[in-house]
Amino acid sequence: SAVISQKPSRDICQRGTSLTIQCQVDSQVTMMFWYRQQPGQSLTLIATANQGSEATYESGFVIDKFPISRPNLTFSTLTVSNMSPEDSSIYLCSTEITGGRSSYNEQFFGPGTRLTVL
Amino acid sequence: AQSVAQPEDQVNVAEGNPLTVKCTYSVSGNPYLFWYVQYPNRGLQFLLKYITGDNLVKGSYGFEAEFNKSQTSFHLKKPSALVSDSALYFCAVRESYNTDKLIFGTGTRLQVFP
Numbered sequence: 001s002a003v004i005s006q007k008p009s010r011d012i013c014q015r016g017t018s019l020t021i022q023c024q025v026d027s028q029v030t031m032m033f034w035y036r037q038q039p040g041q042s043l044t045l046i047a048t049a050n051q052g053s054e055a056t057y058e059s060g061f062v063i064d065k066f067p068i069s070r071p072n073l074t075f076s077t078l079t080v081s082n083m084s085p086e087d088s089s090i091y092l093c094s095t096e097i098t099g100g101r102s103s104y105n106e107q108f109f110g111p112g113t114r115l116t117v118l
Numbered sequence: 119a120q121s122v123a124q125p126e127d128q129v130n131v132a133e134g135n136p137l138t139v140k141c142t143y144s145v146s147g148n149p150y151l152f153w154y155v156q157y158p159n160r161g162l163q164f165l166l167k168y169i170t171g172d173n174l175v176k177g178s179y180g181f182e183a184e185f186n187k188s189q190t191s192f193h194l195k196k197p198s199a200l201v202s203d204s205a206l207y208f209c210a211v212r213e214s215y216n217t218d219k220l221i222f223g224t225g226t227r228l229q230v231f232p
Contacts, residue, residue, distance in 0.1 A: 004161075031218055042208065043162075043222045092161055096218055106152060107220060109161040
């Protein structure tokens with residue numbers, strides 16, 4: 001398993017500002033994922049972040065709005081840029097402990113960052 | 119494209135009674151299915167998964183799920199519900215053999231009454 005922590009746990013931000021969310025894993029992992037969970041809705045994958053390469057964004061999400069860093073095998077950040085009230089969500093990071101791409105292992109999730117944009 | 123459907127927004131059950139949270143899937147190949155639980159103000163926790171093999175999968179906290187290929191279902195079950203089981207439950211499917219992307223259902227809120 002993996003223990004994942006996120007900072008901050010919650011924040012209230014003003015429109016037009018940016019927030020960087022940190023995700024720390026207690027072991028080295030290849031792939032990290034960032035999800036968004038809007039109020040009362042399911043999880044939507046924002047992007048996949050592999051160490052040493054550019055993040056891969058899902059349809060509807062762009063790097064200018066959600067820049068991601070992956071400086072090493074235990075850490076990643078997601079920035080929510082130029083925020084609007086529509087960005088109010090819970091943002092979760094996750095990872096998967098794999099022995100190979102076909103391992104079909106479960107993903108482990110951080111506790112989430114609850115963002116409110118005024 | 120792969121997808122999962124959770125037809126019930128909320129399930130109510132009395133403590134001690136059996137519970138079922140429904141999930142159906144649509145995949146183009148072999149299904150890789152997962153159940154997660156989200157307690158209030160906490161992240162998702164893995165409960166169980168079906169990859170291959172026995173259709174009845176046992177997981178954490180006494181939960182189990184039955185994979186039914188003919189009905190394309192993967193319902194979550196527990197013989198005797200606890201009040202502490204009250205949470206939001208998500209079914210998920212892996213998008214394909216070659217990716218790690220999970221597609222989540224819309225979630226079912228389970229409420230167990232004393």
